[in-house]
Amino acid sequence: MTSATTLTGHKFERQFFEAVVKRRLFFTETFDIYRLSPNFKGDNRGLFDYGPPGCALQANIVDAWRKHFVLEENMLELDCTVVTPEPVLQTSGHVDKFADWMCKDPIKGKPTASGDYLRADHLIENVLKARLDRGTGGLTKDAPKLDQATIDEYNNILAKIDNYDGDGLAELIKQYDIRNPENNNEVLPPVPFNLMFKSTIGPSAASPVYLRPETSQGQFLNFKKLLEYNQGSMPFASASVGKSYRNEISPRTGLLRVREFLLAEIEHYVDPDKKQHLRFGEVSDVILPLLDRETQLAGKTTPQKLTVGQAVELKIIDNETLGYFLGRVLLFLQNIGVDLSKVRFRQHLANEMAHYACDCWDAELLTSYGWVECVGCADRSAYDLTVHSKYTGASLTVKEALPEPAKVEEWQATLDKKLVGPRFKKDAKAVQTAVEELDQTTLESLATELAEKGVVAIKTPGLADGSTSVALSKELLFIAKVTRQVNTREYTPNVIEPSFGIGRILYSLLEHVYWSRPDAVERAVLSLPLAVAPNKPIAHRISTRLRKLGVANMMDSSSASIGKRYARDDELGTPLSVTVDFDTLKYGSVTLRERDTMRQVRGPEDDVVRAIKGMVDGTDTWEQVLNRMP
């Protein structure tokens, strides 16, 4: 499947879909009345508010996520602050590396809808796609037709567009004469733009802070406390749901590229030598559509269907723990109503990966905007814990007793301190530090050299006379292999991180469950599953009874016709509607209507309340209700 369709397989017409979500206030541009006001100047793109049904849908998705991951696996949930001091993000690499490549349109006085700044990779993508669509080679309609070689060339670039760095993007812009499509201006070469929002904390303005771009850093910094809380037992996971921020260069495409968004993230801490997973068997038969690195670099886009078990065995997925989470992600998406025929797992290309990741698979969902990254599963290795530990001096490791003591052979260097002191005087300490910091490989080769030549040069920083190394003879330096007994093992855990963009999932889900009644394209329905649907309109007394049972619902006492009310329910994705009419007063019976089939049953109020509660809890189904009620 490569282009978006409605749930019933018809062409997806975005303008009808957008009219529904706007009319029903699922979400709306933030500060709309300001944006539309002639007095307002400034940039407020990429910010969205969720209205009542969107807010409820979002809460239900997060609730389902918590049950599926956090509660199911006893993950340790945290709520960390968004405001983050600069040194933390300096250490994590975000201050230096968390950037996109940006091109400025230098020609003043011609402001474009997208502003004067363009994200370089998106610019190239848009221009090449437009050329492919038009079938021409250049900027104008009259440009010569594209030949097959050029078409292949463009498609090849597009398939690996995420793999270009700044120089690569600059080269493409030059080679293919890429310009601002809105005004045909040439653009300046790409420069990096850091995506974090910056501020200062406290009254003195001397303490810079950023809004976190991900929830993970707060989790990592609590690692030692969490390990203690978990009574020292490994592996375990922490989890966090919270707002995160990225100052996108040029946000468009609605909810899919926003500057403030809800992330739900899991950090699973695992022994790097034991990446098996205890519950792997539960997901090993789940079938995943996998688009690996090699396939993409070959310019192809058709995923391979493999079970999690096969993919791990074939080493397409690196290890059991990563495979386990990819399987669990698919099951979660299925639970909340995502169309599985519109899901694929795509492996990141080498240059595309975040600076902290050593491998990454994205769960992508097909929408009318193309394939959208909704869940990222990164293997962050020991990167974060290592850098934070180095900066702060805090130990972020796991120590475990070995089942039995082990013998370790290692190279050891010893200095004759009696001779070194008088020989190097003030430099003696620098020499000693340099020797202590030699690694095993270096020691091994130095041992050979020392035996052969009787003297070696050791790189030594901080010498008084400004030279960079010292010569040590075998009288001063002694290198030998020794055997040491160890009773414990100390390691920095690796981190597997499934990271969920809740807003993107919510938007893609809405596209997936959208369809129209066959008789009229404007009669829209959102077939959201009962577990996540915002609410269930109902009459007053029944509403009160369901509320007491914890079932979210909405009463519609307007004077609208019954047809209009049902249409409203359909567009809100309301799975069940109860109608109270004259017969209710007379016989105490009410009508229960199911959204997708539009079929109705009639029965006593008590039976209907019990049926609704049962269906919400998952202990009853509409088919069973249909069978037993008239």
Next chain:
Amino acid sequence: MTSATTLTGHKFERQFFEAVVKRRLFFTETFDIYRLSPNFKGDNRGLFDYGPPGCALQANIVDAWRKHFVLEENMLELDCTVVTPEPVLQTSGHVDKFADWMCKDPIKGKPTASGDYLRADHLIENVLKARLDRGTGGLTKDAPKLDQATIDEYNNILAKIDNYDGDGLAELIKQYDIRNPENNNEVLPPVPFNLMFKSTIGPSAASPVYLRPETSQGQFLNFKKLLEYNQGSMPFASASVGKSYRNEISPRTGLLRVREFLLAEIEHYVDPDKKQHLRFGEVSDVILPLLDRETQLAGKTTPQKLTVGQAVELKIIDNETLGYFLGRVLLFLQNIGVDLSKVRFRQHLANEMAHYACDCWDAELLTSYGWVECVGCADRSAYDLTVHSKYTGASLTVKEALPEPAKVEEWQATLDKKLVGPRFKKDAKAVQTAVEELDQTTLESLATELAEKGVVAIKTPGLADGSTSVALSKELLFIAKVTRQVNTREYTPNVIEPSFGIGRILYSLLEHVYWSRPDAVERAVLSLPLAVAPNKPIAHRISTRLRKLGVANMMDSSSASIGKRYARDDELGTPLSVTVDFDTLKYGSVTLRERDTMRQVRGPEDDVVRAIKGMVDGTDTWEQVLNRMP
């Protein structure tokens, strides 16, 4: 009650309490390993992370809040962005007025623990309280004893400390020789410090934004869409739960004064002429401890106990809607386990109120830090909707059809355009605008003057010759009373805003439910009610069964003794513990232990699971379980 006690009425020892919440990771200072690192410089005070039990307790309190308010009254919940463009907060008054008074300690080279900046009102409060505690009149121990008149004077200032503006605070600092208590330095006069975090959005740096200091503005800006969503029906409420930010000058006192915090806010939109509330009867008998403005200005602090009904009748509480919410707030606090003997409702003093409020009552909870504002109930009148409407030009009003057409008598001014044009030439338009903008009171007095003198002066801005008024004779201007028929009424709703600081409520609640076993002060218990307690430790199979029923729980498979495990459960506030032992394997029976009474029952696994689920749902009680199980 004026000083903090444990739940069992013993002296509250903060160091023991803090040890428990720290040990059990309810919350912890953010970026702790950075704060403790010698490499770290900068300010990260006032930021806290919630660990697993704190995070669960917070989620349960928010869940209880949603059920009690949002679900119960069909409020329209929104999730709006934190990032807010400057014009919005300029219009709302926050850019100019959302500030605290700050004193700088000018002496360099002597950094104090609290930094170089002090919040003026807190500084005065701390110094005067210390003098009262010491019983001396000045900075040193040897200063003369306080006489009764001075003691009364100090107490009087403290009772109304929130009522001083910048000049008032400066005067107090001078008059009472208030100095930085940490180093005895004199401080500079107070200056305003804006409490909002500032940043910029987009790549051009030309668009300043702030982190919202409250969730309300996003709700107000969606008013028109919400009114439509609610099918035009009034009154109704919107609600929002989300992070908000205040760059506090000098945060101390743990969770009680933080720079990033969770707010749960309700904006109830009501016709200013109809502030009755349909469900007022449900709370009119609830008894509130009220500390009104007059009592405080008299220097007194003893609240008056009145029912909501009495307080509204006596006009102590302004109207039914405000009274309704104060009653509902008390019931909510009771639900989640707050000690009602440690609650009071305090009315804001005139200068203390936020710039947008015309009346405000705080629900304050007694803690070891004194009385803490946890819920604010402000009447924001039509302030916010009016200013946003004025800036944007968007209509933020309600139009309602009158039950029958009404006749309105009003003064009307008419200019003879044929004469005005030639007479005033270029100024004619300015004159016409000036006349159109005259209000009813002015028109009435002008009518009399015109009849008496035959000519009136009208203030007219923008005249060509720079003069400020024109003379209009009765030949040019005609003023008369006319009768007009109107079919609709248009009004800007008033807003009643109950605003909940979730972190403060959580902290105060923890203090309220804390006590020690009589035999040992270090054996701490947190008697959190079942509805909000973080979790319920349990053995594996039972854990799985309860999880399927949606009951959050935690399994403890450590090798710790049963006594240590129960102690851990007590400190986590875990209401029920299940123990699986050798008898379980033999007879299939397990032990269920209740936290507060430490009593245990033993029974088959099925019965115990059913009992736990029943107690969590509120359909069963521990007393009933005790009665039917051995």
